[in-house]
Amino acid sequence: MKHSLTLIALAISLVGCASVGETPAARSSLRSPETLGMAEAAATMPWPEARWWQGYGDNELNRLIDQALAHQPNLRWVEARLQQAQAAVDGSRAVGGLQVNASLDMIDQRYSENGLVPKPLAGTIQWNNNAQIGLGWEWDLFGRQSAALEASLGQQRAAQAEAQAAQVLLVSQVTQQYLQLARILTLLELSEEGLHQREQMLALVRQRLKAGLDTDVEWRQTEGLIAQTRVEIAQLDESAQRSRHALAELCGLGPDRLASLHPRLSTLQAPPLPQGPAGLPADLLGRRADLVAQRWRVEAAGHEVEAARAQFYPNVNLMAFVGLSSLGLDHFVQAGSLTYGAGPALRLPIFDGGRLRANLSSRQAEVDAATEAYNATLLRALREVADELGSLQSLEQQSQAQIQATQAAEAAQSLAMQRYQAGLGSFITVLNVQTNVLNQRRALAEVKARQLSASVALSRALGGGYQLSSTAPTAAQP
Numbered sequence: 447m448k449h450s451l452t453l454i455a456l457a458i459s460l461v462g463c464a465s466v467g468e469t470p471a472a473r474s475s476l477r478s479p480e481t482l483g484m485a486e487a488a489a490t491m492p493w494p495e496a497r498w499w500q501g502y503g504d505n506e507l508n509r510l511i512d513q514a515l516a517h518q519p520n521l522r523w524v525e526a527r528l529q530q531a532q533a534a535v536d537g538s539r540a541v542g543g544l545q546v547n548a549s550l551d552m553i554d555q556r557y558s559e560n561g562l563v564p565k566p567l568a569g570t571i572q573w574n575n576n577a578q579i580g581l582g583w584e585w586d587l588f589g590r591q592s593a594a595l596e597a598s599l600g601q602q603r604a605a606q607a608e609a610q611a612a613q614v615l616l617v618s619q620v621t622q623q624y625l626q627l628a629r630i631l632t633l634l635e636l637s638e639e640g641l642h643q644r645e646q647m648l649a650l651v652r653q654r655l656k657a658g659l660d661t662d663v664e665w666r667q668t669e670g671l672i673a674q675t676r677v678e679i680a681q682l683d684e685s686a687q688r689s690r691h692a693l694a695e696l697c698g699l700g701p702d703r704l705a706s707l708h709p710r711l712s713t714l715q716a717p718p719l720p721q722g723p724a725g726l727p728a729d730l731l732g733r734r735a736d737l738v739a740q741r742w743r744v745e746a747a748g749h750e751v752e753a754a755r756a757q758f759y760p761n762v763n764l765m766a767f768v769g770l771s772s773l774g775l776d777h778f779v780q781a782g783s784l785t786y787g788a789g790p791a792l793r794l795p796i797f798d799g800g801r802l803r804a805n806l807s808s809r810q811a812e813v814d815a816a817t818e819a820y821n822a823t824l825l826r827a828l829r830e831v832a833d834e835l836g837s838l839q840s841l842e843q844q845s846q847a848q849i850q851a852t853q854a855a856e857a858a859q860s861l862a863m864q865r866y867q868a869g870l871g872s873f874i875t876v877l878n879v880q881t882n883v884l885n886q887r888r889a890l891a892e893v894k895a896r897q898l899s900a901s902v903a904l905s906r907a908l909g910g911g912y913q914l915s916s917t918a919p920t921a922a923q924p
């Protein structure tokens with residue numbers, strides 16, 4: 447034991463031979479909330495609930511989201527990556543534990559008459575037997591194992607946050623596609639309503655043509671509008687079919703499983719509009735899973751640097767073994783065959799051609815890359831929140847104005863039809879007013895669809911109900 451301690455002390459004294467020298471300096475730094483204009487969230491900030499999509503009041507949408515969360519292959523892929531990260535953590539923990547190995551070798555061997563083995567063994571066939579149990583434990587003197595474990599934990603926590611981010615993305619995609627289908631079907635209903643009105647107009651034109659009150663010009667104009675409307679209906683039917691296929695894929699279903707799905711835009715409830723100015727909340731740092739995941743990537747990369755730096759220092763392994771060794775089976779289990787030993791195993795890098803330094807520089811570059819990835823994610827998150835808050839406020843004003851425009855167009859249509867039937871107005875006026883009514887109704891449906899879509903995008907931009915865990919890092923940490 448005295449000799450072992452002497453060897454350990456000698457190895458530590460030689461550390462200078464493989465000194466890490468000057469550590470590569472970090473070139474990137476995390477952006478702080480203050481520099482980006484972020485502040486404490488106002489009481490009116492509409493942070494989404496865990497199941498925020500239920501606020502739209504549509505049971506079919508809720509069912510489809512549950513289906514997607516249970517059967518979407520992309521989520522299963524993310525879960526597999528999370529299991530890989532957990533296995534890496536388990537592997538890092540195992541490195542620092544006690545290692546126990548057992549071996550048994552039984553070889554029937556002929557010894558050369560001209561070799562190193564003397565007579566009477568030379569030229570004979572003997573059993574060469576060896577049974578051994580070995581124990582090993584690496585002394586984490588310079589923190590390499592602990593740094594590697596912390597790096598693995600960081601990667602695992604990042605994978606957990608990314609799994610949550612994938613769920614938020616999937617839910618928002620299903621909801622957006624569902625709203626898109628509802629929008630298309632609403633436009634389809636309006637086009638079918640327009641077709642019905644124009645067919646009625648064509649019947650009226652034919653009556654007036656027989657009475658000599660209209661000409662072939664009005665008749666052909668009406669027929670042309672009917673044909674144009676049928677083209678629009680066919681195009682919307684195609685879009686609805688493709689939208690159903692896309693929604694089925696998101697839900698992990700075959701393309702024809704949602705052929706009868708018919709969401710209605712009019713029954714979907716819009717969430718309450720955020721009040722007050724569209725600020726940039728500092729709480730966003732802990733409510734977006736993608737931000738938390740990127741922050742954990744930075745933490746893990748920092749620990750990888752520590753592990754790379756520790757490779758410049760010696761590894762100290764404490765080893766021991768006990769077993770049996772003999773020539774011939776008749777003496778194998780006797781007390782005289784006992785063998786054992788114990789002592790340290792030391793490994794110290796002295797000259798490696800720059801491999802360790804290159805590895806350290808590479809790890810530091812990974813820190814810079816992870817840092818800039820976090821900064822980019824943060825900037826994108828802030829833009830998304832600001833965009834959707836601003837859009838919702840603007841769309842609320844557009845909606846009120848569009849409602850008034852639609853009501854005015856419908857009133858004008860009623861008056862134009864009365865005047866035309868009484869012979870006081872022109873046919874062109876009726877056609878123009880009808881076209882305007884359909885256009886205003888389409889515009890109103892588009893505004894509502896955009897409001898609902900923006901509310902989905904805002905819920906996702908605000909984290910989709912994700913909550914910061916007590917162990918997650920913050921932007922204030924180095």
